[in-house]
Amino acid sequence: MRRRFRRHLARRVERLRASLLPILQCAVAAGGAWFVANNLIGHQRPFFAPIAAVICLGVTLGSRLRRAAELVVGVSLGVLVGDLLISVIGSGYWQIALVVALAMAAAVLADGAALLVAQAGASAVLVATLLPPGGTGGLDRCVDALIGGVLGLAAAALLPTDPVAPVRREARMLLDELAGVLDEVADAIRSGDVETAKGALNRARASQPLIDDLRGAIRGGSEVTRVSPLVRRRRGALAKFAELAERADYAMRNTRVLARRTLTAVHDGEPAAPEFADVVSELAGAVGVLTAQLGRDGDREAAREPVLDVVRHVRAMDWQPGTSETVMVAQVRSIALDLLQATGLSRGDALAQMRG
Structure with missing residues (x-):
């Protein structure tokens, strides 16, 4: 029992060491995404850009291209559905429920991937609760997601881990x-x-x-x-x-x-x-x-x-x-x-x- 515990602990420590570079990639990509969206694009509080970069990279090596695409598409669907409906029906508890359901249903029809569906629902909630109907915030969120995804992939390309x-x-x-x-x-x-x-x-x-x-x-x-x-x-x-x-x-x-x-x-x-x-x-x-x-x-x-x-x-x-x-x-x-x-x-x- 004690031997198995030591083996298990050794594997955990080894995996932490292996994750140090992916963690650095996430940190660099998050900071870079905020800088680009805030300082270069001019968004006042582009919190979704660093979030998108971190989600795109994570601390695992697999499916980063797919995660980046799902992230941008999911956010865009959520913002589109949310902005269109909230501008017509207003904001409230039943409006939020309806917008989230429709946005996630659209995401399932588009692809069905878990990240895409979740991001569509989350973005619809943001539109319904934080963004003024018909404003530019929805478009800004899409741009922030795109910036985060691109910066995440750039960090993976320029600071690559040893794949072997x-x-x-x-x-x-x-x-x-x-x-x-x-x-x-x-x-x-x-x-x-x-x-x-x-x-x-x-x-x-x-x-x-x-x-x-x-x-x-x-x-x-x-x-x-x-x-x-x-x-x-x-x-x-x-x-x-x-x-x-x-x-x-x-x-x-x-x-x-x-x-x-x-x-x-x-x-x-x-x-x-x-x-x-x-x-x-x-x-x-x-x-x-x-x-x-x-x-x-x-x-x-x-x-x-x-x-x-x-x-x-x-x-x-x-x-x-x-x-x-x-x-x-x-x-x-x-x-x-x-x-x-x-x-x-x-x-x-x-x-x-x-x-x-």
């Missing part, structure tokens, strides 16, 4: 967890302890957030390369990590099956060959080698030989596996195949090397 670093960090976390689960499975096979086997299975089942975080980091990094020409050359490295993420996902799924079958075997008292536990430990070590190979550009060919050693050792074992062990051996081979593909091999080449 978060991906590499998340990939290492996922692979570390994969190796940890395999080690626990090996311990369960050696000891024949049901609780150890249950712990390995529960840990494997709890790994999905790590996979989701890795995929989210890849999407965010890809968007950074689209927004900023300064880091466009990093697309090749991201493509390698995208393949790694796919294969690591499959490897973890196969590890869940391995852990579940191990629990069944231990619970039913089926004997397990001690050398097979060593093979699973060796597979965990091969994952560790793969993790160590996640260099700056995701090169990982050197991790292939340790994985192939595992396959050779399984083939060389002199034993007659039982029912559960047969399934477990098949899962080890499947995990090895996933890991070989994670190093950049095609499925056909990986199978050929496993048979060789």
